[in-house]
Amino acid sequence: MRVPILKQGHYLIASIQSALTDADLLQLRDDLAEMAGKYRSYGIIVDVTALDVMDSFAVRTLRAIAHILKMRGARTVIVGIQPEVAIAMVQMGLTLGDTFTALDLEEGLELLESGRDRRE
Amino acid sequence: MSETRVSIHSDADIIAARRMGRELAEGVGFSGSELTIIATAISEIARNIIEYAGNGEIVVRQTQQGTRRGILVIARDRGPGIPDIELAMQDGYSTSKGIGLGLPGSRRLMDEFEVDSTVGKGTTVTMKKWVA
Numbered sequence: 001m002r003v004p005i006l007k008q009g010h011y012l013i014a015s016i017q018s019a020l021t022d023a024d025l026l027q028l029r030d031d032l033a034e035m036a037g038k039y040r041s042y043g044i045i046v047d048v049t050a051l052d053v054m055d056s057f058a059v060r061t062l063r064a065i066a067h068i069l070k071m072r073g074a075r076t077v078i079v080g081i082q083p084e085v086a087i088a089m090v091q092m093g094l095t096l097g098d099t100f101t102a103l104d105l106e107e108g109l110e111l112l113e114s115g116r117d118r119r120e
Numbered sequence: 121m122s123e124t125r126v127s128i129h130s131d132a133d134i135i136a137a138r139r140m141g142r143e144l145a146e147g148v149g150f151s152g153s154e155l156t157i158i159a160t161a162i163s164e165i166a167r168n169i170i171e172y173a174g175n176g177e178i179v180v181r182q183t184q185q186g187t188r189r190g191i192l193v194i195a196r197d198r199g200p201g202i203p204d205i206e207l208a209m210q211d212g213y214s215t216s217k218g219i220g221l222g223l224p225g226s227r228r229l230m231d232e233f234e235v236d237s238t239v240g241k242g243t244t245v246t247m248k249k250w251v252a
Contacts, residue, residue: 093225
């Protein structure tokens with residue numbers, strides 16, 4: 001299922017609705033890379049609230065999205081990682097590296113607005 | 121004892137496998153984060169089947185040892201096999217496009233973990249988790 005991406009001012013908000021296949025995740029990466037240029041976005045939010053599992057492929061792809069968009073001049077914030085998902089990720093040894101995170105969409109938007117640094 | 125099995129042929133089957141694993145684990149008595157941990161481990165070994173063997177299957181069943189109840193997950197393929205299991209179990213070692221966390225990561229998520237592999241014949245990963 002293709003992830004809907006909403007344009008809001010200078011921001012793009014990708015809100016994941018259900019479990020994604022590997023192909024869906026790669027599609028999201030490509031869509032965001034293209035749209036960020038088309039709409040001259042400088043802030044991207046990827047809302048993962050609906051993901052009940054984030055395995056190594058998902059984490060690697062989200063990290064790649066953040067790095068790719070950085071090269072396109074935009075800042076990416078991952079929002080909505082569920083507590084159980086965070087626990088499983090840490091136990092497995094997965095990290096988001098220097099990717100920005102926020103508790104939810106509201107906090108994510110605030111982070112983009114303020115530009116304040118809340119790295120992992 | 122309940123048992124379910126999912127054929128793994130495409131990345132969509134990875135989602136089906138972890139979903140059925142979570143459902144069965146819920147019936148066994150696992151809760152919250154443990155369900156997510158089991159689903160994540162299944163996701164990793166299912167992806168290994170796709171990446172290295174192309175197809176295979178995942179079997180999930182309830183298991184018991186004395187009074188302990190748990191879940192048993194078996195991932196089987198007839199792929200190329202793993203020449204050096206010790207190396208494959210190391211963090212960051214990968215012969216595919218992955219980040220090399222599939223096997224060592226799943227081992228950290230589960231209580232028991234075993235890899236049985238013969239080059240040219242295939243690989244079987246067996247893992248267990250017990251209800252706390």
